[in-house]
Every structure is written in C-alpha cells, then in structure tokens.
Amino acid sequence: MLDNLFCCISEPGDAVLLPRPYYAVFEFDVQCKAGSTIVGVETVGVQPEVKGVERYYPTLKGLEKARDSALQQGLNPKVLLICQPNNPISVCYPKHVMELVWEFAEKHGMHLVSDEIYGAGIHAKQADFWSISRLAADKGRTLGDYVHVIYALSKDFASSGLRCGMMYSENQQVLKSMRKLNDLCQISSHTQWGLSRVFSDTEWIEDFLSKANSRLNDRFKLVKKSLEPEGVKVIEAEAGLFCWLDCRSWLEENTWDAEKKLYQQFFDEAKVLLTPGYSMRTEQPGYFRCCFATHEEVFNEGMKRLKDFGADKLRIEELEEESDDWQTGKYGKFPTTT
Structure with a gap:
C-alpha cells in the first residue's frame, strides 16, 4: 500500500x-x-x-x-x-x-x-x-x-x-x-x-480488540518486570506488539560497533533475536526493539534468557543524551547492515 x-x-x-x-x-x-x-x-x-x-x-x-x-x-x-x-x-x-x-x-x-x-x-x-x-x-x-x-x-x-x-x-x-x-x-x-x-460482527470486533489489547499491556508489564532489575530501561509502551529497550548499560563502550557486537551476542549467546537500533536509524547506540506478542512459553523463555544474559553485565548508570549523524558521528561509523 x-x-x-x-x-x-x-x-x-x-x-x-x-x-x-x-x-x-x-x-x-x-x-x-x-x-x-x-x-x-x-x-x-x-x-x-x-x-x-x-x-x-x-x-x-x-x-x-x-x-x-x-x-x-x-x-x-x-x-x-x-x-x-x-x-x-x-x-x-x-x-x-x-x-x-x-x-x-x-x-x-x-x-x-x-x-x-x-x-x-x-x-x-x-x-x-x-x-x-x-x-x-x-x-x-x-x-x-x-x-x-x-x-x-x-x-x-x-x-x-x-x-x-x-x-x-x-x-x-x-x-x-x-x-x-x-x-x-x-x-x-x-x-x-x-x-x-468478520467485520460485520461489530460486537465480536470490540471484544477481540479489548482482549487483545489487555493481553498486550499485561505482556509489556512483564517485560518491564523482567528486564529493569537487570539494568535495562524499558520505554513506556502505549500501543503495538513491541517495546523500546534502552540497553546502553550492557554496552562495552558507547559506540555503534559495541551495539552491533551486543546484537550478535544476543543472537549467539542468549539465542534471542532483538532488532538493533541502528537498523531503525536511531540517534544513539544501545537501543533495541523487543517484540513480545508471541506464545507464552516462547515469551517466558526469551525473558529468562535475557535475564540470564544480563546478570553479569556492567552497569553504567548515566549516559549522555546526544545525537549521532549516522555515518561519522561521535559514536563511530554508523553500521550499514544488521
């Protein structure tokens, strides 16, 4: 479209x-x-x-x-x-x-x-x-x-x-x-x-959306409960099937290369696939999109793996809030692929 x-x-x-x-x-x-x-x-x-x-x-x-x-x-x-x-x-x-x-x-x-x-x-x-x-x-x-x-x-x-x-x-x-x-x-x-x-049945549509959105909100709250104690800041989500994670405290250094390395560690070590911020043209390294709308057993296992992964990560309490220019900014060269 x-x-x-x-x-x-x-x-x-x-x-x-x-x-x-x-x-x-x-x-x-x-x-x-x-x-x-x-x-x-x-x-x-x-x-x-x-x-x-x-x-x-x-x-x-x-x-x-x-x-x-x-x-x-x-x-x-x-x-x-x-x-x-x-x-x-x-x-x-x-x-x-x-x-x-x-x-x-x-x-x-x-x-x-x-x-x-x-x-x-x-x-x-x-x-x-x-x-x-x-x-x-x-x-x-x-x-x-x-x-x-x-x-x-x-x-x-x-x-x-x-x-x-x-x-x-x-x-x-x-x-x-x-x-x-x-x-x-x-x-x-x-x-x-x-x-x-389906759409002729407005009562069913209203009931479906009400239940679906209630479950999405419950699932989002579980993400916050699971990851925030491990040093991840979870941006308050209002809609959709995912949320935005601030994983900068898990970076080895505040650079795009470090974000790309963390993305690969999620995949290779934790066996969890998150969408890295650089693929979504974010302005700072260390952010990831987490899709949580999946089967309960898959979600629970994913949260467990992320919690285990983050248990030994270094905590960096405060990081500066500055932008990058994608290519040659202060955080290093912006990655071109995931």
Missing part, C-alpha cells in the same frame, strides 16, 4: 521526511517504485534537555533541520511520513504533535502521510490516540488533497498473511492512480468475503 502511494505522490529526486528512529522497511517502501529518498528527522538530538518519551516527539526545529538537509542534498522535500502510533517507540503522538506536523506540511506544500497501522492496538490506559482524521474532525475541516491515511489488518488483527491494507485520501487524482496500481495486487474474492463476514 505504501509503495503504491509513494509511487503516486513522489518521484526520484524527492525527499520523504521521517522522524527517527523509524521502521527500516519504510526505506524500501519509499525507494522501490518511487525512487525517492528518506531524510531522517532528528528528535533526541535537537532537544537534549527533554527527558522521557517526549524526547522522541518530532519538533519544528527537527523538521526544519531535515528539510534544510534535503535541500542541501539537492532533493525536493515532497512528503512528511508519520507513523502514528510510532514504530519502534510504541507511543502515540499527542494532539499538539499531530497539529505541528500537519501545520509544517501545509506551510511547505508537502504531502502528509499518516501510517496508522497500529491504530486499533492501543493497550495503555493513559494513551490518547490522535489519528489525523480525528484531528480534522476536531478542527471541523476536511483532510484536503495533501493528507493520506494508511491502515492494514496485519498488526492489530494478526492477519499479515491476508495482505489486506487500505488508504483514505480525498485527492481524486491519487485515488485514481492507486486504483490502477492496485490492479496488480488485489485482494482475493475469498479473502474479501471472509473479512466482510
């Missing part, structure tokens, strides 16, 4: 601004058909005084810096892509952040794409999910021709194999182009029939 959309609204030489860290497959979605280029938006690095999860929110300073970087590279800043709720941080951007990104996109005549694939998977009671469509309704306005919303059933409904996604846009030219592109990737009649039956 995303690669078709970007094929419609961007082309080679265009830049897609995307707050860091971000799901690395976005790079494929942006580059595969459209040939456009992602320019990362710094979050942590432009607001070092901010603590907590708020430091991952995009800011006007970070957005303008990314736009200027794109222009300096000879690229045309064409699209702003937002993942709401965020992957990999697992938080919902609050209302004021969604207002900011929309105002920024409008100011610069850019398309705004809101990928809300985890939008029905809000599991934290304190979370307040602001879809871009909710924001439009709150302001009594339409989305207009430059805002596009993406959703799919693969995450919240555990149906990735059905390959069923959807887009909402009020731009008639984009819709016409998407219809033609989707001729090559249509959903089978059998799948459409089955899904129509």
Whole structure:
C-alpha cells in the first residue's frame, strides 16, 4: 500500500521526511517504485534537555533541520511520513504533535502521510490516540488533497498473511492512480468475503480488540518486570506488539560497533533475536526493539534468557543524551547492515 502511494505522490529526486528512529522497511517502501529518498528527522538530538518519551516527539526545529538537509542534498522535500502510533517507540503522538506536523506540511506544500497501522492496538490506559482524521474532525475541516491515511489488518488483527491494507485520501487524482496500481495486487474474492463476514460482527470486533489489547499491556508489564532489575530501561509502551529497550548499560563502550557486537551476542549467546537500533536509524547506540506478542512459553523463555544474559553485565548508570549523524558521528561509523 505504501509503495503504491509513494509511487503516486513522489518521484526520484524527492525527499520523504521521517522522524527517527523509524521502521527500516519504510526505506524500501519509499525507494522501490518511487525512487525517492528518506531524510531522517532528528528528535533526541535537537532537544537534549527533554527527558522521557517526549524526547522522541518530532519538533519544528527537527523538521526544519531535515528539510534544510534535503535541500542541501539537492532533493525536493515532497512528503512528511508519520507513523502514528510510532514504530519502534510504541507511543502515540499527542494532539499538539499531530497539529505541528500537519501545520509544517501545509506551510511547505508537502504531502502528509499518516501510517496508522497500529491504530486499533492501543493497550495503555493513559494513551490518547490522535489519528489525523480525528484531528480534522476536531478542527471541523476536511483532510484536503495533501493528507493520506494508511491502515492494514496485519498488526492489530494478526492477519499479515491476508495482505489486506487500505488508504483514505480525498485527492481524486491519487485515488485514481492507486486504483490502477492496485490492479496488480488485489485482494482475493475469498479473502474479501471472509473479512466482510468478520467485520460485520461489530460486537465480536470490540471484544477481540479489548482482549487483545489487555493481553498486550499485561505482556509489556512483564517485560518491564523482567528486564529493569537487570539494568535495562524499558520505554513506556502505549500501543503495538513491541517495546523500546534502552540497553546502553550492557554496552562495552558507547559506540555503534559495541551495539552491533551486543546484537550478535544476543543472537549467539542468549539465542534471542532483538532488532538493533541502528537498523531503525536511531540517534544513539544501545537501543533495541523487543517484540513480545508471541506464545507464552516462547515469551517466558526469551525473558529468562535475557535475564540470564544480563546478570553479569556492567552497569553504567548515566549516559549522555546526544545525537549521532549516522555515518561519522561521535559514536563511530554508523553500521550499514544488521
């Protein structure tokens, strides 16, 4: 869905601004058909005084810096892509952040794409999910021709194999182009029939999501309970199937090479596969994404292995909160592969 959309609204030489860290497959979605280029938006690095999860929110300073970087590279800043709720941080951007990104996109005549694939998977009671469509309704306005919303059933409904996604846009030219592109990737009649039956039962849908999100929140709390005593800081997750781990106290040194080594140790020694932060273009070494939505026995074994692995690790209580430039920053050369 995303690669078709970007094929419609961007082309080679265009830049897609995307707050860091971000799901690395976005790079494929942006580059595969459209040939456009992602320019990362710094979050942590432009607001070092901010603590907590708020430091991952995009800011006007970070957005303008990314736009200027794109222009300096000879690229045309064409699209702003937002993942709401965020992957990999697992938080919902609050209302004021969604207002900011929309105002920024409008100011610069850019398309705004809101990928809300985890939008029905809000599991934290304190979370307040602001879809871009909710924001439009709150302001009594339409989305207009430059805002596009993406959703799919693969995450919240555990149906990735059905390959069923959807887009909402009020731009008639984009819709016409998407219809033609989707001729090559249509959903089978059998799948459409089955899904129509499922989604006709609204009572079942509400019950399923309520139970699923309750279980996700319980599982997240178990991650915190298991890993925080071992020196891992677990960022408070609000949505989705994963959480963001601060494993910097387990690094041998505060460098990208040390993060890559730790990733390999997780795999070789603990036999646990975590997604390293550098593959998601994070700004500091030592962060990993942990997917916890799996069978109970698998989850329990994974937590046990991580706890055992971390039992003898050196504790570094405080580490500076600074950004890296991906390639030749203060933490060493940024890894190019996992």
